[in-house]
Amino acid sequence: MVTIQEVAKKAGVSTATVSRVLNNRETVKEKTRIRVEQAIQELKYEPSALGRNLRNSESRLLLVLIPSISNPFYTEIINGIEDTAISKGYNILLCETDSNPKREAIYFNMVRNRLADGIILMDPTVNRKNLYDLASRHPIVQCSEFDEQGEISYVTIDNELAAYQAVKHLIKIGNRKVALINTDEKYLYARERRRGYEKALQEFDLPIESKWMRETGHLGFEGGQQAMRSLLNEADKPNAVFSVSDVLAIGAMKEIQLQGLKVPDDIAVIGFDKISFSNMTNPTLTTIAQPMYKMGCTSANMIINKIRGKEVESLILDHELIIREST
Amino acid sequence: MVTIQEVAKKAGVSTATVSRVLNNRETVKEKTRIRVEQAIQELKYEPSALGRNLRNSESRLLLVLIPSISNPFYTEIINGIEDTAISKGYNILLCETDSNPKREAIYFNMVRNRLADGIILMDPTVNRKNLYDLASRHPIVQCSEFDEQGEISYVTIDNELAAYQAVKHLIKIGNRKVALINTDEKYLYARERRRGYEKALQEFDLPIESKWMRETGHLGFEGGQQAMRSLLNEADKPNAVFSVSDVLAIGAMKEIQLQGLKVPDDIAVIGFDKISFSNMTNPTLTTIAQPMYKMGCTSANMIINKIRGKEVESLILDHELIIREST
DNA sequence: AACATAAATGTAATCGATTTCATAAAATGT
DNA sequence: ACATTTTATGAAATCGATTACATTTATGTT
Known part of the structure; x- marks a missing residue:
């Protein structure tokens, strides 16, 4: 490995000067600079960031x-x-x-x-x-x-507010049985979005039913699909679903359609995140966009x-x- | 910042010994080891990988x-x-x-x-x-x-072989007008997959028609959608599409359905990659799985x-x- | 107890750069 | 031509670790 010493030697200068050329610092005579740069070229010198970082501690x-x-x-x-x-x-x-x-x-x-x-x-x-x-x-x-x-x-x-607005939207377009597909509540957003969901239900005097709430450990589509399947097994089916992520919502839509139901006529679905896929689904997905x-x-x-x-x-x-x- | 020297001083040993404890190398007396470890604890010493890497050059x-x-x-x-x-x-x-x-x-x-x-x-x-x-x-x-x-x-x-097999599959199930949605040929896979596509057509004595080939600069869904839209504008529409990626294929399916056509009845679609989404679409996507x-x-x-x-x-x-x- | 051997620890060089301070060389002023 | 200032360069310390080698300490043997 070529070091700064070898460059200095070849150029007939000190390592200090080479370093100055390297960092185009201070004043180095044009003639010396050229000589050093030539030496760097010829030796294919590549400065070690380790040495540099150690010295600069960054x-x-x-x-x-x-x-x-x-x-x-x-x-x-x-x-x-x-x-x-x-x-x-x-x-x-x-x-x-x-x-x-x-x-x-x-x-x-x-x-x-x-x-x-x-x-x-x-x-x-x-x-x-x-x-x-x-x-x-x-x-x-x-x-x-x-x-x-x-x-x-x-x-x-503000996850709570966003969830609240999403669920309020579902209720306002006429759905009184709104389900929640959530993720593991180890995530703060999961806890906050559940709170927003509950707050909206309360505001419209709708009951908070655990039969309409699901928590999935799997963040992929399959998680949403499974949660939806489980929700559709309920005797009293929801007519809208708020899913805390688009990925889960897409899985849910898949399951709804698989069972011969229509989105949004039979069940309305809303996601969260506005991922690029959410515009490719059929129907396209209502969602919350984060900046x-x-x-x-x-x-x-x-x-x-x-x-x-x-x-x-x-x-x-x-x-x-x-x-x-x-x- | 705490250095190995300070630890050595505190423990009343040399830096060499501290280093040995750090790397549980060689022989260090139990008593000394404990003393050093205590010093490390108390000072909250965190060894710098910079120093280490510089010395070990890795x-x-x-x-x-x-x-x-x-x-x-x-x-x-x-x-x-x-x-x-x-x-x-x-x-x-x-x-x-x-x-x-x-x-x-x-x-x-x-x-x-x-x-x-x-x-x-x-x-x-x-x-x-x-x-x-x-x-x-x-x-x-x-x-x-x-x-x-x-x-x-x-x-x-073997991208060429995979593409060849994909297109062969499309032809064998009865499609004689197979389109290609490709990406920029700066990608090797794009060049190879086109070759495989052409090879399959040749083998079945089908013409290679540039009117059924599209190249998209955009690797996202929109790219596939646009390419499909353009293909559907042809007077002589294809009845199958080989898309060099699932993402593009999903975009293409979206456009086909948007125009009121059915997959696979009107147009069959095949993708490439077997991304997890490819199982979430409606209909699910035929594709090539890579290991x-x-x-x-x-x-x-x-x-x-x-x-x-x-x-x-x-x-x-x-x-x-x-x-x-x-x- | 004396010696040989093994185990534990220390000293100092080293990795490859940057930078302070000193010094040499060049430029400027009188 | 000489003093003074400015500019360019070099010598050596430094960053924080590892390690070859030297030295000290402990252990075992007779």
């Missing part, structure tokens, strides 16, 4: 932790993070955690070990102690999911500010109800 | 470059890579390149700069010179996409072997035709 790398890359929900957020980070001279690395504490620990350690400067966390809080342990010593922000009791900065939307790209940008800005030692404030962004054919 | 990090994380095609491959890498003590980092040479360069440089030990590349070859420049000096393997003329090891499937998880495992093994200085051989894995309702 890596300009951001870690983005997501439970699963296969979930289309994260796509736009990541785009926002990426664009913002790159514009500020940081690179991002995606880390899939599977919500697995062990995997998470690996990536947390990358920050502890200065391989990365900070973390944007989109996982639900798995191990509160580990998280706060890290947060107390290293830059970290939460995006979308966050810990209610904690003091880690976050950016998110995902903006959430990404915001969280990137927050973490970079934190790395630079600034104080940052948590933010709640606006969402929007997108009414389409399924309701 | 990072145990693998970069995985994909054009877009939103493409569900990559999901299973990444799972395979991840599982294999972790079992061998490597961590992986996902890098989204957008097939953008600039982004790619950033990640290539991470390897040049020893921030990562090697790269698994799933991008089409954008800049042949850069690629071979990197490959000549650092470990890299290609997965799925690869450079036909190059000498970089790869793992992939994605295995491709992931294989490419991870290959890159790790390469990093360890071993010679590795390219591999072509088997695919499978999955016949469902759309044909």
